[in-house]
Amino acid sequence: MTEVLDGLRDLQPVFRERAQEAEDRRVLSAESIKSLEETGFFRLLQPKLFGGLEADPMDFYTGVRIISSACGSTGWVSSVVGVHPWQLALFPAQAQQDVWGSDINTRMSSSYAPTGKAQPVEGGFRLSGKWSFSSGCDHATWVLLGGMVFGEDGKPVDFRTFLVPAPDYEIKDVWNTVGLRGTGSNDIIVQDAFVPEYRSLSINDTAKCACPGHEVNGGALYKLPWGSIFPYAISIPVVGMAYGAYDAHVAHQRERVRVAYLGQKSAEDPFAQVRVAEASSELDAAWLQLEHNMGELMQHANAGTKVPMSVRLRVRRDQVRATGRAINAIDRLFENSGARVLASGTPIQRFWRDAHAGRVHAINDPERALSMFGQGEFGVPFTDAWV
Structure with a gap:
């Protein structure tokens, strides 16, 4: 997978250059997706x-980090769209054939909140x-x-994910936000579409x-919990954005002069040095935990052993903590960057807005995941499927 990651590193300058364009257009360019x-x-x-x-999976998530550190919106879309092939591999074989049978590069978007209704009918819904x-x-x-x-x-009997082709839905352009503006995260409208049973999970x-x-698909990759794989895809873009903000901040501080301190260079300010050290430590701690936990999950998958619930709960605990650490780091960097980074088009303020926008995703809600971990430790029953 080295070639893929090297290719993404080569694209970083391109994505940095296109970041403002994506924000202005509120959608990624076709050229970025194609590349x-x-x-x-x-x-x-x-x-x-x-x-x-x-x-x-860590090859994939490392790629997400690389992309996100160049452009938050590109990283977010890449992660969310890029994780969907893993989920489709869990669907019946015919569903996979429907999507990839004629084009292995076919892509899927998603919206998992159960805001729609599915009525069972003969052969499907x-x-x-x-x-x-x-x-x-x-x-x-x-x-x-x-x-x-x-x-x-009229009572709910199941919660399913439905696979729907483009002719059966409408995209409504509603995406006007302060962060992740380039993701084009619009509404999907479905009106009485038939979904065969095999296109649901x-x-x-x-x-x-x-x-x-x-x-x-009997490989170890597909034996991992959905409640681990998908949350990573929502957390790691935020971590990547924080790494991007860190690089931009360090470059900015090396050249910045603080007039209020009689011309002292910011790089010589001991307080600025401490803040950089704190932010760097937060990010490295987040990444190390993410790597360690995913490695442990893969050990179980490769051995064919069931992942203990204690491990699944720890994975979710550290996933939301990774998001929190990334937000703490980017806030620390932002407050230490000076007023000039407030200007439109500067990368630090864009990373700051994008990271906070990613933070509000339900999967990044820390209290819910941390409470589940505590329930597990105390032996309190819980029924949350997002683990």
Whole structure:
């Protein structure tokens, strides 16, 4: 996978140059998506059965960090869209054939909050509703949508992810935000679309790591918990943005002169030096925990052993802590950068806004994940499937 990561590093200057354009246009350029596709990035988590690389997940997440440290919006879309091949590999084989059978580079966007309704019918479901925050949807021709399945009595009987092709949904342009402006995270509208049974996946199956796709994709990569893989894809872009802000801050401080201190260079300010050290430590600690935990998950997957719930809870604990550490670091850097970084177009303020926008995603909610960990430690039952 070295070639893929080297290709992403070569693209960093391009993504930095396009960051303001993406923000102004509120969507990534087709050129940026195409260049990512050409590196093989989107196929890192895709099964070999359909031309994928079935890479170690940390290769994928390292790629996300590389991209995000150049442009937050590009990193966010890359991560979210890039993790979807892993989830599709859990669907029945026919669903995978529908998406990749004629083009292995077909992409999917998503919106998992169960804001729509699915009514069981013969052979599948009738799906309707509105879903928000579908990042990268303009560069996808399928979408993964979360929805509650309701029985004849009107009560929910299941929570499933539905795979829907572009002709069956509409994209509504609503994305006007202060952060992650370039992600094009617009609304998806579905009106009474038929979804075959095989194009859906129950959250019960993903929670148990026992999915229909395992019949054709038996590699260790696909034995990992969904509640670990997807949250990483939401946390690591924020960590990458903080690394990008760190690099931009260090470069800025090396040249900055603090007039208030009689011409003293900021690089010579001991307080500035301490803040850089604190921010650097926060980021390195976050990354080391993320690497360690994913490595432990893969050890279980490779050995064919069940991942203990204590490990799954720790993974979620450290995932939200990684986001928190990244936010702490970027805040420390931002407050130490001086008023000039407030100007539109400067990278530090963009990283600061993008990181805080990523922080508000539900997966990055620290209290929920930390509370689950505490419940596990104290032996208190919990029913959250996001673990």
